[in-house]
Amino acid sequence: MKEQAFNEKEAIAVIQQMVNTGRRNIKQDAVFFLIWGWVILAGCLIHYISLVIQYHQGVYIWPVVIAIGIITSFYTGWQQGKKARSTSYVDRMNRYLWLGSLAPFAIAVSIGLIYDWFYAYPVFAAIIGWGSFISGGLLKFKPLVWGGVAAWIIAVLLLIFTGPEILLLMAAAILSSYLIPGHLMMRQK
Numbered sequence: 001m002k003e004q005a006f007n008e009k010e011a012i013a014v015i016q017q018m019v020n021t022g023r024r025n026i027k028q029d030a031v032f033f034l035i036w037g038w039v040i041l042a043g044c045l046i047h048y049i050s051l052v053i054q055y056h057q058g059v060y061i062w063p064v065v066i067a068i069g070i071i072t073s074f075y076t077g078w079q080q081g082k083k084a085r086s087t088s089y090v091d092r093m094n095r096y097l098w099l100g101s102l103a104p105f106a107i108a109v110s111i112g113l114i115y116d117w118f119y120a121y122p123v124f125a126a127i128i129g130w131g132s133f134i135s136g137g138l139l140k141f142k143p144l145v146w147g148g149v150a151a152w153i154i155a156v157l158l159l160i161f162t163g164p165e166i167l168l169l170m171a172a173a174i175l176s177s178y179l180i181p182g183h184l185m186m187r188q189k
Contacts, residue, residue, distance in 0.1 A: 026139060029094065030185030031076055033132075033144075037178030039069040041171050048167035059117075090138050097138075101131050118162045125155035125173045132177040143184045147177035 043065035050058020104127050112120035129151030136144025154173040158166055 026141065026185050026188045028080055029135070029139060030182045030188075031080075032073060032098075033178045033182030033185065035072050035076065036069050037174050037182055039065045039072070040174045041179065044167045044171040044174065048164055048171070051164040051167070093138050094135055097131060097134055101127055118166060121166050121170055122155045122158040125151050125158055125170060128173055128177050129155060132181065136181070141181065141185060141188075143181040144177070147181045150176035 043061050046061045046065075047058045050056070050061070104123070108120045108123040108127065111123060129148040131148070132144050132151060133148025136142065136146075136148060151173040154169050154176070158169055161169065
């Protein structure tokens with residue numbers, strides 16, 4: 001086997017190919033923020049309206065919207081996985097970040113079921129803020145970082161309120177940490 005010397009153009013082409021392999025398409029991540037943002041926003045608003053009109057069965061919207069979010073996310077992730085050529089460090093970190101957040105979400109759901117949902121909402125907002133903040137840092141996308149900070153501020157406000165307005169505050173947390181950054185991510189090249 002004969003070794004061939006690279007010329008300068010070939011070396012640059014190899015380096016460019018390595019950079020492109022590691023480069024992320026930020027729109028792939030935006031899809032998940034948009035899926036969960038719209039699903040949770042819909043759940044918050046439907047539940048809020050049901051409480052205002054005193055239809056107390058509105059709480060049952062949550063299993064429906066969560067199922068929609070899970071099914072849509074898994075399908076989207078599966079489709080993206082089929083197209084992916086490689087997995088970057090940021091991909092793995094983000095995957096573990098969000099899979100790792102399932103346990104705290106389960107704990108927050110347990111708090112809601114055992115005690116009262118009013119106690120769970122600040123935990124939900126804090127987890128949402130934490131995930132957005134870290135994802136924003138990993139992706140080097142400031143709107144996600146600031147959205148995470150906004151969700152943390154809303155989590156503190158959720159400690160004060162106990163009425164139906166907590167659902168509007170949760171909607172604001174989702175808007176600031178998932179939907180606005182998600183739509184801004186979709187505009188990225």
